[in-house]
Amino acid sequence: MRRQDAAAPEPSGASGPSASFGLPASSGPRDGSGGVGGEASGPARARALVSVPAPAAVRHALLRWLVLAIAVAVWQLAAGVHGSVYFPPPVEIARHALDLWFSGPARHVFLTDEAVGNILPSLGRMAAGFGIAAVAGIALGVALGRSRRVYALCDPVLQFARAVPPPALVPVFVVILDFGTPMQIASIAFSAVWPVLINTAEGARDTDPLRIEVAAVLRLTPAERLRFLILPSALPRIFAGLRLSLSLSLILMVFSELLPGTANGIGFTLTDAQSRSDLLTVWSALVLLGAVGHLLNTGLLAFEKRLVGRGRTTTV
Numbered sequence: 001m002r003r004q005d006a007a008a009p010e011p012s013g014a015s016g017p018s019a020s021f022g023l024p025a026s027s028g029p030r031d032g033s034g035g036v037g038g039e040a041s042g043p044a045r046a047r048a049l050v051s052v053p054a055p056a057a058v059r060h061a062l063l064r065w066l067v068l069a070i071a072v073a074v075w076q077l078a079a080g081v082h083g084s085v086y087f088p089p090p091v092e093i094a095r096h097a098l099d100l101w102f103s104g105p106a107r108h109v110f111l112t113d114e115a116v117g118n119i120l121p122s123l124g125r126m127a128a129g130f131g132i133a134a135v136a137g138i139a140l141g142v143a144l145g146r147s148r149r150v151y152a153l154c155d156p157v158l159q160f161a162r163a164v165p166p167p168a169l170v171p172v173f174v175v176i177l178d179f180g181t182p183m184q185i186a187s188i189a190f191s192a193v194w195p196v197l198i199n200t201a202e203g204a205r206d207t208d209p210l211r212i213e214v215a216a217v218l219r220l221t222p223a224e225r226l227r228f229l230i231l232p233s234a235l236p237r238i239f240a241g242l243r244l245s246l247s248l249s250l251i252l253m254v255f256s257e258l259l260p261g262t263a264n265g266i267g268f269t270l271t272d273a274q275s276r277s278d279l280l281t282v283w284s285a286l287v288l289l290g291a292v293g294h295l296l297n298t299g300l301l302a303f304e305k306r307l308v309g310r311g312r313t314t315t316v
Contacts, residue, residue, distance in 0.1 A: 010166040015166065019123070039175055041215045043180040046242050060180035064308065068310070072090050073090070076090055076091060078087050085279060088178040088278060088279065090281060090287075091279065093283045093284055093287055094287075096284050097284040097287065097288060099136060100112065100115075100281065100284060101114055101115035101116055101119060101284075101288070104114065117264055118264050118265055118266060118269050119266060121172070121264045121265055122254075122257065122264075122265040122266045123292070125181060125184050125185055125188065125256075125265070126188060126249050126250060126253040128185045128188075128189075128248055129184070129185045129186075129187075129188025129192060129250040129252070129253070130188065130192055131244060132185070132187075132189040132193075132248060133188070133190075133191075133193040133196055133245050133249070134196055134242060134245065136189070136193050136196075137192075137193045137195070137196025137200060137241065137245070138196060138197075138200050138238060140193075140197050140200075140201075140252065141196065141198070141203075141204065141234075141238075141241075142199040142200055142201075142204050142226065142230060142231070142234070143195045143198025143201070144197075144204075144206025145200065145201035145202065145203065145205045145230075145234070146204055146230065151205065153202055156193065157261055158197065158198055158201075161194055162194040162195075162198060165252070166187075166191035166192075166248055166252055166255075167251075167252070167255050169187060169190060170183075170187050170252075170255060170256060170259065173186050173187045173190070174259070179259065179260070179261030179262070180261070183256070184253070184256040184257065184262075187252055188248075188252040189257065191248055191252050192245035192246075192248045192252065195240075195241040195242075195244035195245045195247070196238070196242055196245050197239035198241065199240050199241030199244075200241060202236050202237055203233060203235070203236065203237030203238055204230050204233070204236070205233025206233065206234070206236045207229060207230055207233040207234070208233065212229070212231055213224075215229055216230075216298040235308045236308055238301070239304040239308065242300060243297060243300055246293075246296055246297060246300060247293065247297070250289065250292070250293050250296070252290060253265075253266075253267070254266060254267040254270070254289065255267065258270065266285055266288065266289060269281065269285050270282060270285045270286075
């Protein structure tokens with residue numbers, strides 16, 4: 001007696017895993033890229049997705065620039081109507097800033113002697129203080145965050161040091177180090193270290209206990225736990241502290257350069273222009289500080305998104 005449930009012969013073109021598991025074979029026109037139904041696949045589809053910008057991101061960027069343009073236009077109109085020497089139009093401020101700092105030769109990246117003598121020293125002091133604060137804050141924060149008992153013992157001291165206004169510490173450093181670059185860098189580093197330290201410690205404490213147990217089962221070394229477990233978990237909080245410290249570094253940079261005995265820097269330019277009633281230079285320095293702060297914060301945020309991921313970035 002012949003079996004009635006004999007397997008039917010496979011239709012032409014139905015072969016491979018789809019046929020063996022009883023799945024319908026894909027049918028439909030294929031284009032030159034190998035896709036089904038005219039859809040690109042593989043590298044061609046990836047290139048197509050990358051080449052097309054996200055509409056939401058483009059709209060958001062356009063709206064931000066539109067708001068800035070409207071604010072500048074309102075400022076220009078108000079300054080033109082008012083006609084006060086104390087509030088010059090932004091066009092005059094921009095022209096004066098270009099002539100003062102960015103009209104140098106091409107071999108000097110269009111920087112004038114004024115820019116080389118004042119802007120670059122300020123940025124160097126700020127970078128040194130911020131770098132020291134970032135390295136020390138991350139190292140001490142990870143060390144404190146790994147031990148709950150040590151963190152609980154040190155937390156009152158950390159909160160007290162963080163609550164002290166940063167400008168109030170500058171006279172202390174003047175007494176210890178006297179006027180000069182070492183005092184300025186020390187005041188920036190000491191004031192900017194606390195946001196990084198506290199946020200890093202909190203991020204290290206928030207590491208998933210289950211992952212720590214898995215790391216113990218896998219017998220990971222302390223260095224491997226730090227690299228593959230603690231630092232990735234604490235990165236969002238670390239960058240939140242770094243962004244706060246960056247703002248504090250810029251503030252302390254200017255404040256330390258406003259003190260007597262300073263011979264260069266953006267803060268020195270402000271006080272010198274104020275003493276000469278050079279209001280265009282005062283406004284140009286203020287606009288320059290805002291632009292520098294915005295560019296540095298944007299660069300740090302872009303680095304954070306690249307390293308941590310867009311979905312885990314923090315807003316400060």
